[in-house]
Amino acid sequence: MTTRSPSLEHSPALIARQAIVNSEKSVIGYELFNRSRAPAQHTAASDVLLVFTALSHAGAEDLVGDKLLFVNCTHESLAGGHLELLDPSKIVLEIQDLGHSASAEAHLRLPMLQTLKQRGFRLSFGHSVLESVYASWLPLADFIKLDLTVLPRQQWGVLTQYAQKNSTAHIIATKMETAEQFDLLLHMGVKLFQGFWFARPAVFEAKILAPRQASLVELIGLLRRQASTDDLEDVLKKDAGLAFNLLRLINSASFGIQREITSFRQAVLLMGLKKLFRWAALLLAATKYADTPPSLGQTAVVRGRLMELLAEEFLTEEETDMAFVTGIFSLLDVMLSIPIPNALQLIHAPELVNQALLQHTGPLADLLTLAKACENNDDSAFDEVAEKLGLTNQQINWAHLRALAWSDSVDG
Template identity: 45%
Template sequence: MIAQAHIARQPIVDRKQQLIGYELFARESATSTHAPEHHSAESDSVLLFNALSNIGSERLFGEKLAFVNCVLEDLGAEHLDIVFPDRMVLEIPRIHTDDASVIAEVATKLKALRERGFLLAAGPFAAATPYAAWLPQINFLKADVQALSPHVATALQRKADIYRSLRLVAEKVETAEQFKTYHDAGFHFFQGYYFARPQTISAKVINPAHANVLQLMNLVMRQADLDEIESVLKRDPALSFKLLRYINSSGFGLMSEITSFRHAVVILGYKKLFRWLALLLATIPGNAASPAIARTAITRGRMMELLAQNMLSEAKSMRPLRHST
């Protein structure tokens, strides 16, 4: 079945107007100019999968940074396992409460993401006192210049002076005067119509058969032999093409192109391959149950991982004791 994937990208530039990355936006068609109204962890997982396996990271952002809007549910989600942390900037939304315990809980998740290598961005709210625990983990503060007051801009610059790795991004810059104002104010990066409007990148998508994806997931879950896995990949060109496009994305940093299915599986590992397959299943159109099936599959996979860990621990504890003679 042939479908299409669409993602818009808008450049982000430095003080010399040199490109440093793109913000990525979901699009429902090649002509739409706005993101879909419903923003969820599932829609974010589809955007990331389309970026890496359908359109391709080389076409979208290459060696540059990719800024992606998140919902809070994304912060511990499995779909982040398939992305390249060192090029991915997760834009963290504001919490709809000032409850200190909730803010602290999210701060712990942000720290874990930073330890995995992800870069993080947030709005000016992250510079406020209630979010003090977040700021050491934040790499970029993005401020809408259409709504930014001079005293808030000054306060953000003070934070950047304290946290030397913090970078300020002026977004929705629409005129040369606005660029000059925030350039003079010490902002590091800039985004907006003054530089470029979002450009939609599209790709034709040939989807594999549901049955083949499910069969491959079952094989991976039970740690089947590589020959069995390879045989499923060989009989579904769409499935194998997506896997090779993903494994050959620039984020893997491979010295040469991977053309062998066996080699691709070995590099990915069963755990990451399972996550990738679950997301693939969720993106195949024409089946409203796909996201639910994918969630169930991931849950089962995590249960199997935990059971395997427990069995290994029990096996170690049951090793026969050595008797002295």
């Protein structure tokens, strides 16, 4: 049964996200920010209120598990009562600098920031907090963001060393665009990163599939060909860990199975090959491999779940299942390090999935465009496809937050 979104009536804004990852490229949190189709109808403060309202309706602790949510704030919004509704341990408040008025206002804003810190919120600042005018703010910093598009490269190491020496804050390198930047900053001692690069990494040099990947690809292919249960079990017998992880995933509370499934043969009887295809596809994305960044699988899982939740609004049950699989397989080329046409052929992908990923046509192509737009700054694509699909801000926001929560419960 579809879970309807809570009312977020008074905001025209839309939530977008960007992952924050650690040095192992595992997601530790998300920055949530506003993407609005009607900028003249809202203020910066109302944008923040939208995010807080959405989080408080859902319960941030339920939405993010052990992930942090970084929320852009105006100084005006920090005084609002909506903060009282949130669990501060899950929220990082991103504090704006004061621009030209910093020398006059920094000390006036300090009591509010101290109060928020005492209440348990973590505070994040831009690199301007390292300037002398913000000296009173620096001890409050839990995170400091270095904007790589603004700072000259020769300043990266200097600012990192200064921040490490004069604060206890974690440094986050933001607007990462290349692997070379990642390696350089890692060498400088930076351990947290953010940027569009993590959502669209380049395909790695072709390599042999990891054993677990090979087993999953073989299993998915057999499921698509509707092979016999004996043939399916033969694959699992060769990889006991795969069988265990698949059954653990199927029995996870987040998937709503009413009775415990104790064997793969039982899973086939109770669920059917089509549903098992879905879980095997999910496991392919969720499983951690030595050469594949964990953030990549996390992105694929969020895409799949977001597309599925939105598809429930207007597509058939079968198309909704295929929406989920399309999102999962949208990064299959990077996960397997082979071109996407070859990857889809290898697993005998359904026609609806092929249409969306290869021809960019069919009922799922626009949903995929929307899911990708939630990860990047292509506002025009986002606006166009949201309007074309006839989805409201409320529907998109609620599905997006639920997809983030659901993906955090998946651990391959």
